[in-house]
Amino acid sequence: xxxxxxxxxxxxxxxLFVIMTICFMLIRVLPRELPLEKNLQxxxxxxxxxxxxxxxxxxxxxxxxxxxxxAWDFGTSWYIDFRTPAWDVLTGRLLxxxxxxxxxxxxxxPLGLGLGIYAAVKKNKWQDSVISTMIxxxxxxxxxxxxxxxxxxxxxxxxxxxxxxxxxADAGGSWFTWKMFRSMIPAVLALSFSEIAGLxxxxxAELTETLTSDxxxxxxxxxxxxxxxxxxxxxxxxxVPILPMLISSFIGILGGSMIIEQIFSIPGVGQxxxxxxxxxxxxxxxxxxxxxxxxxxLAGIVVxxxxxxxxxxxxxxxx
Amino acid sequence: MNDKEMIHLTxxxxxxxxxxxxxxxxxFDDKPIGYLKDAWLRFRRNRSSVVAACxxxxxxxxxxxxxxINFRYDSxxxxxxxxxxxxxxxxxxxxxxxxxxxxxxFSERGxxxxxAIGVGAENWDGTPVTIAEGMESYYQPVRKVADPALxxxxxxxxxxxxxxxxxxxxxxxxFIYRSVEQEEYRRILxxxxxxxxxxxxxxxxxxxxxxxxxxxxxxxxxxxxDPVHVNADGSVQKLRYKGSTVLEDNYKRDADGNVVYxxxxxxxxxxxxxxxxxxxxxxxxxxxxxxxxxxxxGTDSQGYDLALRMADxxxxxxLVAICVSVINLTIxxxxxxxxxxxxxxxxLILERITDILAGVxxxxxxxxxxxxxxxxxxxxxxxxxxxVLTGWIGTSSRVRTQFYRFKNQEYVMAAxxxxxxxxxIIFKHIFPNSLGTIITSSVLVIPSVIFSESMLSxxxxxxxxxxDTTSLGTLLSDAxxxxxxxxxxxxxxxxxxxxxxxxxxxxGNGLRDAFNPSLRGVxx
Numbered sequence: 001x002x003x004x005x006x007x008x009x010x011x012x013x014x015x016l017f018v019i020m021t022i023c024f025m026l027i028r029v030l031p032r033e034l035p036l037e038k039n040l041q042x043x044x045x046x047x048x049x050x051x052x053x054x055x056x057x058x059x060x061x062x063x064x065x066x067x068x069x070x071a072w073d074f075g076t077s078w079y080i081d082f083r084t085p086a087w088d089v090l091t092g093r094l095l096x097x098x099x100x101x102x103x104x105x106x107x108x109x110p111l112g113l114g115l116g117i118y119a120a121v122k123k124n125k126w127q128d129s130v131i132s133t134m135i136x137x138x139x140x141x142x143x144x145x146x147x148x149x150x151x152x153x154x155x156x157x158x159x160x161x162x163x164x165x166x167x168x169a170d171a172g173g174s175w176f177t178w179k180m181f182r183s184m185i186p187a188v189l190a191l192s193f194s195e196i197a198g199l200x201x202x203x204x205a206e207l208t209e210t211l212t213s214d215x216x217x218x219x220x221x222x223x224x225x226x227x228x229x230x231x232x233x234x235x236x237x238x239x240v241p242i243l244p245m246l247i248s249s250f251i252g253i254l255g256g257s258m259i260i261e262q263i264f265s266i267p268g269v270g271q272x273x274x275x276x277x278x279x280x281x282x283x284x285x286x287x288x289x290x291x292x293x294x295x296x297x298l299a300g301i302v303v304x305x306x307x308x309x310x311x312x313x314x315x316x317x318x319x
Numbered sequence: 320m321n322d323k324e325m326i327h328l329t330x331x332x333x334x335x336x337x338x339x340x341x342x343x344x345x346x347f348d349d350k351p352i353g354y355l356k357d358a359w360l361r362f363r364r365n366r367s368s369v370v371a372a373c374x375x376x377x378x379x380x381x382x383x384x385x386x387x388i389n390f391r392y393d394s395x396x397x398x399x400x401x402x403x404x405x406x407x408x409x410x411x412x413x414x415x416x417x418x419x420x421x422x423x424x425f426s427e428r429g430x431x432x433x434x435a436i437g438v439g440a441e442n443w444d445g446t447p448v449t450i451a452e453g454m455e456s457y458y459q460p461v462r463k464v465a466d467p468a469l470x471x472x473x474x475x476x477x478x479x480x481x482x483x484x485x486x487x488x489x490x491x492x493x494f495i496y497r498s499v500e501q502e503e504y505r506r507i508l509x510x511x512x513x514x515x516x517x518x519x520x521x522x523x524x525x526x527x528x529x530x531x532x533x534x535x536x537x538x539x540x541x542x543x544x545d546p547v548h549v550n551a552d553g554s555v556q557k558l559r560y561k562g563s564t565v566l567e568d569n570y571k572r573d574a575d576g577n578v579v580y581x582x583x584x585x586x587x588x589x590x591x592x593x594x595x596x597x598x599x600x601x602x603x604x605x606x607x608x609x610x611x612x613x614x615x616x617g618t619d620s621q622g623y624d625l626a627l628r629m630a631d632x633x634x635x636x637x638l639v640a641i642c643v644s645v646i647n648l649t650i651x652x653x654x655x656x657x658x659x660x661x662x663x664x665x666x667l668i669l670e671r672i673t674d675i676l677a678g679v680x681x682x683x684x685x686x687x688x689x690x691x692x693x694x695x696x697x698x699x700x701x702x703x704x705x706x707v708l709t710g711w712i713g714t715s716s717r718v719r720t721q722f723y724r725f726k727n728q729e730y731v732m733a734a735x736x737x738x739x740x741x742x743x744i745i746f747k748h749i750f751p752n753s754l755g756t757i758i759t760s761s762v763l764v765i766p767s768v769i770f771s772e773s774m775l776s777x778x779x780x781x782x783x784x785x786x787d788t789t790s791l792g793t794l795l796s797d798a799x800x801x802x803x804x805x806x807x808x809x810x811x812x813x814x815x816x817x818x819x820x821x822x823x824x825x826x827g828n829g830l831r832d833a834f835n836p837s838l839r840g841v842x843x
């Protein structure tokens with residue numbers, strides 16, 4: 001197992017390096033735009049010269065890698081936050097993204113699991129068909145439609161909650177105030193619908209499969225009640241694929257949802273991404289690309305490894 | 320006959336049957352059922368999938384037939400005065416839907432301002448018209464007014480006397496000023512004569528009683544924003560909203576006291592001379608286009624017909640999705656077949672390549688392709704490239720698994736012994752076995768592509784908002800900041816994209832169940 005983990009981690013860094021190289025080449029060859037103001041223009045131009053932005057591409061990449069290794073420097077933001085390190089720009093926006101997604105997960109995991117289990121236990125009864133139909137609808141409808149619906153009902157129609165997430169200053173200077181939490185509720189709800197439906201569908205599918213397997217029949221034959229057999233035997237097996245999925249959702253909260261961040265104006269990583277493209281802030285864009293790549297790779301590897309830890313029958317890569 | 324009698328049968332009571340007939344195996348009456356037919360039979364039994372297929376068909380028809388049915392204009396038809404207007408259809412408005420109206424609470428001042436448009440439409444020669452007469456006008460935007468009631472004003476939050484009513488948003492545009500050449504003016508006059516529909520209305524005097532000289536709707540005398548009656552001594556008296564009230568016109572008159580319909584504004588020669596005229600926009604629209612404004616889904620934020628724009632968007636989505644599905648299918652099948660069939664080192668290398676490609680987040684690929692290629696090959700082809708770059712991986716890994724399953728089976732060995740070459744074994748012998756998986760996965764790709772495409776255009780990463788092309792995502796993102804005032808801008812595109820997604824998912828699931836009955840009810 002240890003060998004496998006090491007192998008996967010090395011592969012992760014190799015993949016990340018390849019993707020990073022490609023992204024760097026593609027981003028650096030883009031034309032850079034200078035601000036209109038003369039003084040600022042001269043300053044930025046000189047800084048770019050000093051940072052080696054005008055050297056050959058491979059040399060630039062060497063400098064970039066050297067800076068990362070020696071000083072953990074991923075470049076500088078020139079437009080979003082003038083002359084702030086790209087790393088700081090990114091990490092500064094991580095918290096809102098993580099918070100909104102975390103709230104959404106905390107809300108949707110119990111609901112999704114519960115509904116999924118309920119549907120599986122009541123399979124082929126009306127409760128199951130109602131839940132299955134809802135799942136189909138909620139999984140398919142795009143998240144921005146929920147966002148509009150939530151905004152329409154909670155803000156426009158009933159006036160219960162604010163339209164968008166408050167800025168830090170409006171909410172009392174902290175991400176953890178009640179006011180801030182309240183303003184995040186619409187975004188959290190909009191995120192949760194498809195999350196709940198997805199989780200519910202997965203749970204239902206896994207549990208129905210285990211509930212119809214032979215050892216369940218054996219358990220009943222031994223004299224366990226249906227409830228006992230379900231809780232003691234079926235749940236454990238069904239959790240094997242469900243747990244890694246939950247873990248990957250927890251890693252996924254780092255990435256967040258760009259659309260939801262855009263609609264509810266959450267100052268998070270996704271919004272930073274859109275902003276960096278629109279403002280041609282390429283160092284930040286590059287940073288964001290690396291970040292997204294890393295998160296998706298990490299989610300993949302953690303899922304694969306956690307399978308191995310959870311279920312001794314599965315030891316991937318060990319032959 | 321009961322059981323006891325049955326037992327006491329004797330031999331002579333029995334005789335041979337069918338002595339003269341040859342008894343052989345019966346021939347099958349019906350044709351054998353093949354794989355595809357079997358799948359079709361199973362698919363037909365799945366009611367929700369059949370319904371989904373019908374909805375998909377309906378959306379296809381909507382996307383392709385709407386531009387054909389609407390022979391009056393194409394999707395590039397733009398009218399900026401009628402932007403963001405609600406659904407309006409003359410035939411349907413008789414039953415109370417799609418009448419282009421919206422509910423609104425008026426202050427007395429606002430109500431008078433709106434009502435004045437209808438009154439002004441009747442008062443085209445300077446003869447006084449009462450409000451009650453004006454309310455009967457065909458061009459009266461205010462459709463219904465309730466008695467005033469105390470309500471909270473949405474703007475100031477104070478309690479105010481408000482009239483709740485209904486207003487036709489198309490007629491609300493009212494009058495506008497236009498600058499036309501002599502020739503055009505004559506044509507309008509001739510058209511007016513021919514049809515009996517009045518387009519030209521008197522110009523307005525620019526004096527202290529004219530509230531806003533650029534707005535052609537203030538044809539009545541008003542002072543400090545309220546319509547007034549001007550006494551002989553020059554003092555003013557505020558007018559109230561009442562049926563018998565007569566709004567005093569402020570029309571420009573010539574020396575003889577007749578109202579003036581045009582005014583020379585500039586230009587040298589006879590042909591190029593410009594004349595300022597005041598037109599009732601509703602009828603001017605009829606003059607320009609030959610029909611009354613009718614938009615079944617309303618108009619979008621720029622003034623295009625929303626139904627046609629949506630048809631355009633759906634067509635684009637479907638086109639992109641189907642192209643991506645076909646290309647991904649081709650690449651995925653070939654790649655997966657090679658990796659799965661040959662295995663070993665080939666498989667290992669190909670798998671590493673997929674690992675790396677699969678690691679690149681789609682949004683990054685799409686963005687980079689847009690930035691680099693959109694200017695050269697256009698936004699849609701570069702979007703296609705982005706989808707294709709990583710999209711085939713899912714298909715290829717499914718095909719690869721199938722090939723691993725089938726490649727060592729006896730019939731493949733038999734084919735190889737008979738001298739079949741690799742391509743023949745791959746495509747003739749193994750490939751048909753994985754057909755079900757492939758068809759299913761290529762159908763399920765469609766909704767995900769539609770979603771990604773709408774997401775990218777919604778975020779503005781892919782810019783598709785031109786006159787020729789639009790996408791549902793662009794329509795939604797245009798609506799996203801203003802839809803609380805114009806809900807139809809959001810509702811119709813949202814409904815159609817949700818329907819598309821739901822029905823394609825249902826359809827795909829139905830196909831999967833049909834091709835692989837053992838997977839029934841088990842969803843990935």
